[in-house]
Amino acid sequence: MSTAPKTLFEKVWQQHVVAEPAGEPTILYIDLHLVHEVTSPQAFDGLRMAGRKLRRPDRTIATVDHNVPTTSAYDRLHIVDQISANQVNALRKNCAEFGVEFFDVQDASQGIVHMIGPELGATKPGMTIVCGDSHTSTHGAFGALAFGIGTSEVEHVMATQTLPQDKPKTFRITVDGAAGAVDGGLPFGVTAKDIILDIIGRIGTDGATGYAVEYAGSAIRALSMEGRMTICNMSIEAGARAGMIAPDETTFAYLKGRRFVPQGAAWDEAVAHWRTLPTDEGAAFDRELHIDAATLAPAVTWGTSPGMTTTIDAKVPTLNDAKTEADKKSFERAYEYMGLTPGTPMEEIKIDTVFLGSCTNGRIEDLRAAAAVVKGHHIATKIRAMVVPGSQAVKHQAEEEGLDEIFKTAGFEWREPGCSMCLGMNPDILQPGERCASTSNRNFEGRQGRGGRTHLVSPEMAAAAAITGHFTDIRKWKQTEGASR
Ligand SMILES: CC(C)[C@H](C(=O)O)[C@@H](O)C(=O)O
Ligand code: SF4
DSSP, rough: OOSSSSHHHHHHHHEEEEEEOOTTTTTEOOOEEETTTTTTTTHHHHHHHHOOSSSOOEEEEEOOSSSSOOHHHHHHHOOOOOHHHHHHHHHHHHHHHTTOEEEEETTTTBHHHHHHHHTTSSSSSSEEEEEEOOOGGGGGGGTTTEOOOOOHHHHHHHHSEEEEEEEOOOOOOOOEOOOOGGGGGTTTTOOOOHHHHHHHHHHHHHTTTTEEEESSSSSHHTTTTHHHHHHGGGGGGGSSSEOOOOOOOHHHHTTTTTTTEEEEEHHHHHHHHOOOOTTTOOOOOOOOEEEEGOOOOEEESSSSSSSSSSEEEEEEEOOGOOOOOHOOOOHHHHHHHHHHTOOBBGGGGOOOOEEHHHHHHHHHHHHHHHHHHHTTOOOOTEEEEEESSBBBBHHHHHTTHHHHHHHHHHHOEEEEEESGGSSSSSSSSOOOEEEEESSOOOOOTTTTSOEEEEEEEOOOHHHHHHSSSSOOOHHHHHHHTTTTO
């Protein structure tokens, strides 16, 4: 094997090549297949019709997340919507038939599929991970090569534990702060969510199409695993095939002791291997982007794509800000759909609803950050606000810490885990015209319900907006409250 310096992506890719048929996509071995109720029924049907078994049930785990109501344990077991009920029941039946471990609605390990992989330690550095879901990129935060696949590919992986893939190009995005700065140089009030929204705003929603992105630099390195997952989660919103972050001590500390992680000597061996994965000094990327962390500010989207983003101290962009004719058209359409006038200060935009949750920002650290903002306050009149922990594990941890009480006292609803209002596939939806500060990852037309208006923000920004009733600069808020970060 050549000793030329390699990127993290190249190492993981090469370690999983099964065959490289001439003129065809590479066949990759898949270490972990995550399954949810929406994209799996036809794949299981396909296996059944072909009389095939699931090749590696031990490398497959399943849960329900998209379609499950979040209102009560009873509602989750008695789903009213027929399509949802059928999908959930099909997964129950399929997992039993094909021998897949399944985390059902009441299971202590149930949650959004991208939350439970890491929580169980099923997600590990150096792995290839797939799921019939675009936000599979989340798992790249551990230095895994993780990407979303379609339902026919789900069937292929189920049958063979391999997948034909064209090799993406490599793109490194380095977010650096001043040397030696606390938190990697990330400014006060700026979170992982703000970093990724800024990146998508800069490069556009197709800016990383065809690439596997590696996030690097002091500001990324200083992030917790939760923050890294937020960044990798939204890679797909810039079109990337995958997002990756090199594993390090933060990664190992997060994983140690989790259910699917090796113990004792096997742990030491695993860590020794993981330490070989980071990109070698001098390895070349097809493309590079450098961002000065000091230029970042709390982000808020104003339009109908995650690329239509600005900062809280700015205004709704005007047509002069549109770079092309096509941009102009999409700006006009976005003003109309979002009910916004160009030039309006973002801080003056009033909201109706706050959604705190999703696989982007439904983790314990997100809830802690939001609770710290909310504590001692009450949501503004006429605001509907809900906290939906991304998983049962997060819910239980939050309850142990008393975060649920902080949220409930402040007027938030405290829900059961699932995708919830991230997308309109379950009863949690926006009404037409309703304006929502949301910690999720997509603000497309109708994403949270027909006619619903979504603004993507960080958990802290969502919390502050719930209290004031309009978008609020978290930096000023925190200064007034005397917070140090
Ligand atoms: C339903 C599912 C296939 C979809 C995805 O692929 O991402 C969903 O999770 C989403 O976030 O839009
Ligand atoms: S929380 Fe949202 S983005 Fe994540 S898997 Fe569910 S629907 Fe998709």
